[in-house]
Every structure is written in structure tokens, then in C-alpha cells.
Amino acid sequence: MADLFNVYPLYDIEPVRAQGSYLWDANGTRYLDLYGGHAVISVGHTHPRYVRALTDQLNKISFYSNSVQIPQQQELADKLGELSGHPDYALFLCNSGAEANENALKLASFHNGRTEVVAFTKAFHGRTAGAVAATDNLAIVAPVNYNKHVKFLPYNDVAAAVAGITDQTCAVIIESIQGVGGIQVASDEFLRAIRKRCDETGAVLILDEVQCGYGRAGKFFAYQFSGIEADIISMAKGMGNGFPIGGILISPKFKASYGLLGTTFGGNHLACTAGIAVLDIMKEEGLIENAVRVGDYLLDGIRQIGGYKELRGRGLIIGIEYEFPVDSLRKTLLFDHKQFTGVAGKHTIRLLPSLALGTDEADLFLEALRKEVSVLS
Numbered sequence: 001m002a003d004l005f006n007v008y009p010l011y012d013i014e015p016v017r018a019q020g021s022y023l024w025d026a027n028g029t030r031y032l033d034l035y036g037g038h039a040v041i042s043v044g045h046t047h048p049r050y051v052r053a054l055t056d057q058l059n060k061i062s063f064y065s066n067s068v069q070i071p072q073q074q075e076l077a078d079k080l081g082e083l084s085g086h087p088d089y090a091l092f093l094c095n096s097g098a099e100a101n102e103n104a105l106k107l108a109s110f111h112n113g114r115t116e117v118v119a120f121t122k123a124f125h126g127r128t129a130g131a132v133a134a135t136d137n138l139a140i141v142a143p144v145n146y147n148k149h150v151k152f153l154p155y156n157d158v159a160a161a162v163a164g165i166t167d168q169t170c171a172v173i174i175e176s177i178q179g180v181g182g183i184q185v186a187s188d189e190f191l192r193a194i195r196k197r198c199d200e201t202g203a204v205l206i207l208d209e210v211q212c213g214y215g216r217a218g219k220f221f222a223y224q225f226s227g228i229e230a231d232i233i234s235m236a237k238g239m240g241n242g243f244p245i246g247g248i249l250i251s252p253k254f255k256a257s258y259g260l261l262g263t264t265f266g267g268n269h270l271a272c273t274a275g276i277a278v279l280d281i282m283k284e285e286g287l288i289e290n291a292v293r294v295g296d297y298l299l300d301g302i303r304q305i306g307g308y309k310e311l312r313g314r315g316l317i318i319g320i321e322y323e324f325p326v327d328s329l330r331k332t333l334l335f336d337h338k339q340f341t342g343v344a345g346k347h348t349i350r351l352l353p354s355l356a357l358g359t360d361e362a363d364l365f366l367e368a369l370r371k372e373v374s375v376l377s
Contacts, residue, residue, distance in 0.1 A: 010342070011334060018045030021354050021361050023340070031334070032364055035342040039179065039211045039317070039352040042238030043281040047356075050241055053277040054270060063268045072272035079279045080249070084220040086233070089249040090256065093267030097210030097236030098126025100246040103261050104232045105130045105171055108204035111254055114170035117147070118203070120155040122181030125173060125208055134173050137180070155184055158193045165194065169203040176222035177212035179352075182344040183312045183319025191226040198231070206232045210246070211317070214238035215288040215355055218295060218315035225314070238355075243274035287355035291315040294357050301366040307373040309347070318351040319344055322376075329372055337368035 013031065015023040021044060023031045033041065043050060057072075064070070073093060081087035094100055105117060119125070119134040126132065132140055133147035153164045155178065165172055172194055178184040198205045207230040212222040214235060219225060221233060231253065236246035246266070265271075282288060295315035302311055302320060310321040322329070325346045333339045342350035353361075 011340065013334070013340075020044045020046075021357050030338060032337075032339045032361060034351050034353045034357075034365055035340045036352045036354055037242065038342070039216060039237045040240075040242055041354050042214055042216070043241050043278055043285075043287060044354045044356040045242075047241070047277075047281060049281055050274070050277045053273050054243070057270055057273040060269075062270045063265070065264060066262075066267060070267060070269060070272065072269055072276060073267045076267075076272045076275045076279070079276060083279055083283055084249070085224070086249050088252050089233075090252070090254070092248050092250060092261050093271070094246045094248075094263050095244050095266050095271075096126070096246045097208075097234060098128040098131040098246075099263075099266075100210065100234035100236055100248050101125045101131040101134070101173065101206070101208060102128050104206045104234050104248050105134070105173065107232060107248070107250065107254060107261065108171035108206065110260060111204060112170060112202055114168060114203075115149045116166075116169050117150045118161075118165055118169055118172045119150055119152050120174055120178075121152055122155060122178055122184060123152070123173075123175060124178070124180035125175075126210075155181070156187055156190050158190055161190065161194050162197050165197040165201055165203055167201045169198075169201055171204040171206050172198055173206040173208055175208045175210075175212060176226075177217060177314065177317055179211035179317070179350070180344055182321065182348045183317060183350060185312055185314060186223075186226075188226040191223055191228055195226075195228040204231045206230070206234065208234050210234055210236045211352070215282055215291055216315055216317045216352070217313075218288065218292040220288065222314065222317075239278060240271060240274040241278050243271055245271040245275050282355065285356065290357075291355045294359055294362055297359050298351070298362050298366070301362065302369065305366065305370045305373055307376070313351075316351070316353055316355060316357060320349045320351075321347050322349075323347070324376065329376065332372055333365075333368055337364075337372075339365060339368055341365075 017024040077091040123136045125134045132145040207223045231251045233249040239245045312319045344350045
């Protein structure tokens with residue numbers, strides 16, 4: 001049997017079945033999923049409407065290239081524009097968040113002819129060439145990815161952003177809430193200052209909403225709390241509830257031309273069907289509102305438990321930072337309490353559950369956390 005190259009699973013578990021906010025392994029043990037496969041499971045595992053939509057589409061046509069008309073693309077664009085509050089933005093579909101950010105950076109450079117990119121400390125934008133170059137993580141930046149045109153500024157530092165964004169800047173790329181960086185939330189003042197400075201210099205503002213967007217923070221996009229507008233918005237993870245799909249929403253200031261952006265698999269019939277089902281479920285079941293309600297419930301419960309260094313997040317993207325390394329806590333939650341959680345760095349537990357998570361399920365986590373924190377403290 002061939003070996004797998006450089007695969008380090010976070011969990012020593014093999015899920016074989018899933019439903020809602022739960023997973024089952026081959027032994028029939030049930031686990032509460034508070035991580036959602038890196039924020040991918042937005043409407044819950046195997047939602048009946050989602051499964052039915054993909055099954056029906058699979059029985060018709062699963063794929064053809066963008067050389068033909070794919071009506072599901074327009075339906076997805078219309079519904080996404082309505083629910084996100086961006087009906088006048090164009091949609092380009094691809095396959096992942098990294099690919100979305102690659103196309104966003106390329107489009108920005110085509111637009112103003114510049115090369116310099118401003119990114120921020122602890123940023124994570126993906127594992128392809130341009131996305132890696134704008135990622136502040138030397139562990140994944142190979143020599144071929146190094147780009148002298150990318151400069152990193154301190155996150156949430158208004159003065160540094162104003163000084164660092166100049167008339168040489170092609171694009172500013174920023175996560176409204178940093179996921180891998182530890183659930184760091186950009187302040188409204190910070191985002192507004194960046195928007196203003198981009199307007200002054202002609203730089204393109206790219207909001208990376210791959211992890212924090214799609215309703216997770218309590219608005220459709222996390223940056224919308226600040227009241228600003230993005231030039232380009234990158235999306236993926238929660239778009240397809242597990243089916244690979246990504247995309248960028250593009251301001252009307254950008255003009256499309258033949259061959260400017262392209263993709264083989266992006267926007268295929270199955271991917272768009274998954275995306276449409278997700279938006280329909282989010283709207284009909286009020287999942288963005290639920291993310292606010294249950295997110296606030298979790299944050300209040302965690303505050304009552306205490307014992308942490310810092311609590312960060314909005315809605316159902318939550319980071320709990322402790323003074324101690326959290327790997328043993330994560331493993332205890334997994335093996336003793338049957339709960340999946342994530343980590344961000346050595347000291348932060350990361351919660352990214354389905355937007356359909358209920359308060360009863362939140363209570364299971366809070367009960368487990370209360371017990372383990374009392375032991376650790």
C-alpha cells in the first residue's frame with residue numbers, strides 16, 4: 001500500500017456516519033462536532049434537503065465545463081447576492097479558498113497594474129503560490145513562494161495600516177476575523193481606516209471571508225459589522241457544506257474580459273447545486289440568526305466558567321486562549337467527552353460548529369469545559 005505524504009490528522013478518529021452536529025465512528029460511538037471540518041459544515045451534516053438536492057442533480061448531470069451554459073451558476077449568484085446584501089456584485093466561482101484568494105489578487109493587479117500586496121501578521125490565506133506569499137506562517141512558505149512584493153503589517157494597528165498602504169499598493173488582503181491566527185477580530189476602527197486608505201491610494205481591498213464569512217459571525221460576512229464595503233470578497237468553506245466550492249464576489253468597479261479569470265471545475269453543476277441548497281437552508285431555517293443566539297449563549301457560558309486568558313470571537317467562530325498549551329485539553333474533550341474541537345496555535349481552543357448548533361448541544365460543551373477547566377486550575 002502506498003504511504004500518504006505528510007498527513008498529520010488532528011483527530012485519531014475515523015468518522016463513518018454523520019447527522020446534524022454529530023459524527024459516529026466505526027464502533028458506533030457518537031461525537032459532538034464543534035469544529036465542522038474547519039468551518040465547512042455550515043448547515044449540519046447530511047441535511048435532508050441538501051442530500052436530496054445533490055442526489056437529484058447527480059441523476060441528471062454532475063459536470064460539464066464552463067464552455068456551456070450552466071443555469072445553476074446564475075441561480076447561485078442571484079441567491080447569494082440577495083442573502084449577502086450584494087446584488088450588484090459579480091460572482092466568479094472556483095474550488096477553494098486558496099483559489100479564491102489567488103483570483104482576487106490577480107484581479108486586483110490587472111485592475112491597477114501594481115504589484116505590492118499588504119497582508120497582516122498571523123494571516124492565513126491558503127496554500128497556493130500567491131495565497132501562501134500573503135500568509136504569515138514560515139512553516140508553509142517555501143522559497144518558491146517568497147514574494148518580495150508582499151509586506152506584513154501588524155493586525156489591528158490603525159497607524160501602521162495608514163502608513164503602510166501607499167500609492168504603490170496593489171491590494172490589501174485581510175481576514176475580518178483571523179481563524180488560524182487565533183480568532184483575532186478586526187476592530188471596526190481598523191477596517192474603516194483601511195477602507196479609507198485604500199480609497200485614498202487606489203489600492204484594492206480584498207476581504208478574506210473564507211472561514212469567518214457565510215453567516216458564521218452573525219452577519220453574512222463578518223466585515224459587515226464595520227459598515228464598510230469590500231472591493232472583492234473571497235469565500236469557500238461554508239459555501240458547499242462539504243462539497244468543494246469557492247468564489248469571489250466582485251465590485252461593479254471591475255470589468256470582466258474574456259480569459260481574465262478561468263477554471264475547469266469551478267461552478268460545476270453539483271457544486272452550484274450544493275451552494276444553492278446551503279443558501280436556501282440558511283434562509284429558511286434562520287441560521288445566521290441562530291449563529292448569533294447560540295454564539296452569544298456559548299460566549300456567556302464560557303465567561304461564567306472563566307479560567308482563560310482571553311475569549312475572542314463573534315457568533316459561532318470562537319477562540320478560547322489559555323495560559324497553558326491546549327493540546328491535552330482538546331484530547332480530553334475528544335476522548336473523555338466525545339467532542340471535536342479545534343486549535344489555533346498552542347494555546348487557543350477553536351470552535352467552528354454548524355450554524356444549526358442548538359443550545360442543548362452548547363450545554364454539553366459547557367458542561368465538559370467546566371469540568372476540565374476546574375481540574376486544570
